[in-house]
Structures are given as C-alpha cells and as structure tokens.
Amino acid sequence: MFREIPTVLTAEEIIDKMFRRAKKVEVPLSRNKLFMHRNLSIAKIFTARDVAVSTLKRYVEKFPYINKMHPFYRSLLDLLVDKNEYKKSLASINWAVGRIESFADKYSRKIRGAGSVDDILKLRREFYGRASSIIKDIAPQLRYLGEVREVMKKLPSIEPAIHTIVIAGYPNVGKSELVKKLSTAKPEIASYPFTTKGIIVGHMDTKEGRIQIIDTPGLLDRPLEKRNKIEKQAILALRYLADLIVFLLDPSETCGYSLKAQEKLLEEIRADFSVPILVVENKADLLCRESEYLKISAKTGKGVDMLVDLIMERVNIHSQVQRHL
Ligand SMILES: Nc1nc2c(ncn2[C@@H]2O[C@H](COP(=O)(O)OP(=O)(O)OP(=O)(O)O)[C@@H](O)[C@H]2O)c(=O)[nH]1
Ligand SMILES: [Mg+2]
Secondary structure, rough: OOOOOOOOOOHHHHHHHHHHHHHHHHOOOOOOOHHHHHHHHHHHHHHHHHHHHHHHHHHHOOOOOOHHHHHHHHHHHHHHHHHHHHHHHHHHHHHHHHHHHHHHHHHHHHHHHHHOHHHHHHHHHHHHHHHHHHHHHHHHHHHHHHHHHHHOOOOOOOOOOOEEEEEOOOOOOOOHHHHHHHHHOOOOOOOOOOOOOEEEEEEEEOOEEEEEEEEEOOOOOOOOOOOHHHHHHHHHHHHHHOEEEEEEHHHHHHHHHHHHHHHHHHHHHHHHHHOOOOEEEEOOOOOOOOOOOOOOOOOOOOOHHHHHHHHHHHHHHHHHHHHHH
C-alpha cells in the first residue's frame, strides 16, 4: 500500500539535479548572439524549473492523505508520526512549487526584454539563486517527509475487507510462535518479552478464502494512558481490525508473568472490545491445567489443528451472518 512513495531527495540533491540538467541544455547556434543567449538562458531556466517542480510535485501527489485512509492506518500514523507536521510539510512543498514556477515565468520574461548578454547571464544567475534558496527553505520539510516515508514503508499491508484474526496476550506467551504456525508470516520469536514491536500480518488460505492472521506486541495489564507506543499498536489492531481475537494465556508462567495478571488483562479486553474472543492456553507441553479452554503448544504443534477448526467455525458463522445482513 505504501510501496509507491518515492524516495525523498534532500534539498542539496534537488538543487544539484536541477543544475546538472540545466547545464546540459543546448540551443542551435545563431549569428545573433543576443538572440541565442536569450534562448539558451530561457531554456536552462525552464529545464531547472521542470526538474524541481516535477520532483516536488511527485511528493505532493504520492504521499497519501492520512484523512482518507482506513481508520486503522489513520490511528497508527497518528501514533507514529506528527500528522500536523506531515500536512504542513506537504503544504510547504506545494508552496515551493508555486514560487519556483512564478520565478521562472518572471525571469524568462525579463530575459526576453534584456538588452545585453551580460544582463541575460545576470538574470539567469539570479533565477538560479532564487530557486535554490526556495528549495533550501524547505530542507527541513523534505527531511521530515523522508522520515515519514521510512515509517510508512514499514507499516503492515492490511486488507481491511478480509476476515481478520488478531492474536493477543501478555508478552512472551507464544503469540508469534502461534502466528508462525498458522500463517505465512515469519515473525521473530525469542524467549524475552516485547520481541514483537509492531503489527505483523500473515495469511492463511482456507476453503472460505484468505484469512488474515495478525501478530501483535504483548500487552501488560495497565490503563491505556500508561501504555507505550508499541502496546498501543496492539490495541489499534484489536479495535479496528479484529473479527475474532485469539487470546493466548500461558499457564506455565514461563513467560515471566503470573496467570492471574494475564487473566486480568483478558477481562479488561472482554470489557473494552465487543469482538468475539477465543481463549487458548499455550505451552501445554510444559503445563496442562484443568480448565474450560483449548490447550495447545504452539511450539510442538499439539492442538493447533483443533484451534484452526475452531477458528474456521467462527469464520463460517461470521460469513453466514454477513450474508444475511
Ligand atoms: N515450551 C514452549 N515454549 C513456547 C511455546 N510457544 C512459545 N514458546 C516460547 O516462548 C517464548 C516466547 O515466544 P514468542 O512467540 O516470541 O512470544 P510472544 O508472545 O510473541 O512475545 P512478544 O512478542 O514479546 O509479546 C519463545 O522462547 C518461544 O519459543 C510452547 O507452546 N511451548
Ligand atoms: Mg511476538
């Protein structure tokens, strides 16, 4: 989705590109020196203008409008970039385009009326100076857009229209291990908490079509205002994407957190989200307690087939409800 955003050049790079192209411009030789210099300088000015304008316009066109995005992306970007700064940067770039165009017009007109080669060369240099300083003025905005691009490039590619299962739970309970078993995603798995730092998307191909499986960063049981940016991404996935939440508990407590704390988080999630929740106990190879929940081991694969059946049951019910709506 965000792959089309072009690399953002620095102000210096744009200026270099502008002059490099202008330098190559040639016009047919003519005995009328004044006429020839006029044509040459105007052609150079227009080339410099075209390079700057096309480079900058592309940014304005290709950087997406945050307000037109799916609410998940809108909220995610709100969390990860300064939306006002982003909008202002694009507006400044648009402003620069207008200024460069109008200076190009003005100086080409002046050159047409110039009476000597010296005047023509002076006017051309003046245009170059003006255009360069406009581009230098927007150097911070170009730098900021470059940073936003890096953030956008790393955003997960979500398809909001397809059925989506979000895997949630405390840190280190085995969410990523499960997502890896269930889907095409290859998340990092490690024996310490907060391994997953963003939303990771995988797919599962089923009879009902493609399903999205989303790995989320671990959540601690604490109020939203205390949550860090990493945890907040998990909350956004639950809020905007989940058709079903698979909530993983780790009764072995090898994750480093008590089962009690994990269950408290589960209750909070039940209270905060009106999405169906499937509670699953992981690490059954280490500990299997008596409870009403499905027991699996994401590591050995035990019980994972059963989990897939349960997920498919929910997907079928959901699809039927949707068909009747
Ligand atoms: N014995 C056993 N270990 C498991 C099982 N599932 C996961 N683990 C281990 O638990 C540790 C954490 O697994 P992850 O999948 O990274 O956990 P996570 O919930 O994604 O963790 P965060 O991304 O930090 O929130 C890793 O060392 C896994 O190998 C399981 O079923 N049995
Ligand atoms: Mg993880």
